[in-house]
Amino acid sequence: MDTEGVVAELAEKARVIRRHIIEMLGEAGSGHPGGSLSAADIVTALYFKEMRLDPTRPDWPDRDRFVLSKGHAAPVLYAALAERGYFPTEELATLRKLGSRLQGHPDMKKLPGVEISTGSLGQGLSVANGMALAARLDGRDYRVYALLGDGEIQEGQVWEAAMAAAYYALENLAVFIDYNGLQIDGPVNEVLAPEPVPEKWRAFGWHVVEIDGHDFRQILAALAEGRHTRGQPTAIVARTVKGKGVSFMENRVDWHGVAPKGDQIVQALKELA
Amino acid sequence: MPKIATREAYGKALVALGEENPDVVVLDADLAKSTKTIEFKKRFPHRFFDLGVAEANMIGTAAGLATAGKIPFCSTFAVFATGRCYDQIRQSVAYPGLPVTIAASHAGITVGEDGASHQAVEDMALMRVLPNMTVFVPADAVETAGAVRAAAEAGGPVYIRLGRSGVPVLHGDDFEFVPGRAVEMRRGLDATIIACGLMVAQALEAVEQLAAEGIEVGVLNVHTLKPLDVQAIVDAAQRTGAIVTAEEHSIIGGLGSAVAETLAEHYPVPMLRVGLRDVFGESGRPDELLQKYGLTADAIVDAVQSLL
Incomplete structure (x- = not known):
């Protein structure tokens, strides 16, 4: 398929995933739409183009790994896993309900396809490093991807892990920074400015690519660049819009951790039709 | 009675375990000489990872290795392993039930001259309250060897408490360490x-x-x-x-x-x-x-x- 065709297919898949996110959160009555929607295109590109996966064998040793370090964006991961065939899409409606495999934050023990339980911010990159080191020890060629929030990189452990990944030259690792500019207490630059973000990763020894995190061509190109980078892990600083795809949620910090209800759900789904 | 520090016994037991099981990997945070993981590092340099003075990252890295079938042992002083990394152990190891062993040396006040900042007097409490966690407190070198072996076979998170100072050897070589049996x-x-x-x-x-x-x-x-x-x-x-x-x-x-x-x-x-x-x-x-x-x-x- 030509690039245009691939991009069109990914855009359509991302639309379906965004609809799932709205429906799941509406059904659950709580959860995190803003950061799920901002990451939807990145996660779609990974699960429907970039990653080597077999949903019938979630423990296949040679599979690529994805670590959702910003675990509160669980809805985008669940929607992608369901659409990719890890479990029925009907199960998405059980999000956050008693007895569900779809916990408020991802639980690897419950749900196939979840590579590591996350939720406490700042820990996923360390785990991704361990997966990448294991690939090297075993001589396997799988790649490891992690998605971090821009607020999340305020956690000190992220920088411990960033230092280690570069020192151990984890070229089989690529990290997305979902740089949507907002965190719970407000704009990241007013809470605790992480800027300059690309320069920080570069200074820690990473190969850095800056992209528009909603442009599939740029996402795929950055992933390809990461694949071909030797001796360094790759950090993809992706400028995104929190709440992307739902007009009244876009760039609104209030939608970090509040679920849509009633007319809001109807309106959001209309926009994502 | 001969005296051997449990950390010394740990260093030896790790090497023995490493000879038998190629999946055993060891992580340390700039204290390999003190925790005695240096013995493993010398024998299996490619299966040893020094993460520097960054204990939290060490625990998370171990969790990642464990998801891929490795059997990681992480070592540092007990005060840092449990206090500084409590959340990493809770979230990335205990909650997902991953087979990571935290083998912490220099527990208790017999750390000695370094003083209170380095003397863990609450590590057993912190590890005991975590669901899925097994806690071993070996009394001598023989029990330490048994605990290391049991940890590798546990299939879940384990904390092993080790000391800096020499302690009498209480058991013969025929002692059988059975986890959970006093x-x-x-x-x-x-x-x-x-x-x-x-x-x-x-x-x-x-x-x-x-x-x-x-x-x-x-x-x-x-x-x-x-x-x-x-x-x-x-x-x-x-x-x-x-x-x-x-x-x-x-x-x-x-x-x-x-x-x-x-x-x-x-x-x-x-x-x-x-x-x-x-x-x-x-x-x-x-x-x-x-x-x-x-x-x-x-x-x-x-x-x-x-x-x-």
């Missing part, structure tokens, strides 16, 4: 001392002193703090009617608490806890500190006598 070191009639770690040797000394006065005291060595051998503790309470616990740890949250919880629910008898009484340690020689903080055979003898 070891009856002496059988008594009048009271039972339930001890772990280096306090087991002190308990055995206390037994001799009390025997000279015609008091027959048993010693139950709880090398596995979790899962606790409830039956052995209840049996000891039923048989002897009085219990003294002894640990190089705060009396809050550790062995004394675990035993008190067990007795309160199953078979309440008079008991006393020998341990640190809700205080931090300080600088000094290990023997001086044990004396000052009442972690001695004499202190155990006093506790037993005051119960009878």
Whole structure:
């Protein structure tokens, strides 16, 4: 398929995933739409183009790994896993309900396809490093991807892990920074400015690519660049819009951790039709 | 009796384990010479990872290795392993139930001269409260070797508490370390001392002193703090009617608490806890500190006598 065709297919898949996110959160009555929607295109590109996966064998040793370090964006991961065939899409409606495999934050023990339980911010990159080191020890060629929030990189452990990944030259690792500019207490630059973000990763020894995190061509190109980078892990600083795809949620910090209800759900789904 | 620090025994046991199992990997945080993981590093350099002075990242890295089928052992001082990395252990290891062993050296006040900042007196409490976690507190070199082997086979998170200073070797080479099963070191009639770690040797000394006065005291060595051998503790309470616990740890949250919880629910008898009484340690020689903080055979003898 030509690039245009691939991009069109990914855009359509991302639309379906965004609809799932709205429906799941509406059904659950709580959860995190803003950061799920901002990451939807990145996660779609990974699960429907970039990653080597077999949903019938979630423990296949040679599979690529994805670590959702910003675990509160669980809805985008669940929607992608369901659409990719890890479990029925009907199960998405059980999000956050008693007895569900779809916990408020991802639980690897419950749900196939979840590579590591996350939720406490700042820990996923360390785990991704361990997966990448294991690939090297075993001589396997799988790649490891992690998605971090821009607020999340305020956690000190992220920088411990960033230092280690570069020192151990984890070229089989690529990290997305979902740089949507907002965190719970407000704009990241007013809470605790992480800027300059690309320069920080570069200074820690990473190969850095800056992209528009909603442009599939740029996402795929950055992933390809990461694949071909030797001796360094790759950090993809992706400028995104929190709440992307739902007009009244876009760039609104209030939608970090509040679920849509009633007319809001109807309106959001209309926009994502 | 020969004395060997449990950290020394750990270093040797790791190498032996590494020879047998190629999936065993070892991580340290710039303390390999002190924790004795240096022995593994020398033998298997490609399976050893020094993560520098960044303990939290070490624990997460171990979790990632474990998801891919590795059997990671992480070492640093107990105070950093458990306090500094509590959330990483909770979220990335215990909650997903990954087979990561945190083997922490320099536990308790026998760290000595480095002082309170480096003396973990609450690590057993912190690890014991975590669901899915197994907690081993070996009393000597032989138990340490057994604990290391058991940890590799546990299939889930394990904490092993190790010490800096030499402790007497209490067991022969034929000793079988069975996780979760307390070891009856002496059988008594009048009271039972339930001890772990280096306090087991002190308990055995206390037994001799009390025997000279015609008091027959048993010693139950709880090398596995979790899962606790409830039956052995209840049996000891039923048989002897009085219990003294002894640990190089705060009396809050550790062995004394675990035993008190067990007795309160199953078979309440008079008991006393020998341990640190809700205080931090300080600088000094290990023997001086044990004396000052009442972690001695004499202190155990006093506790037993005051119960009878």
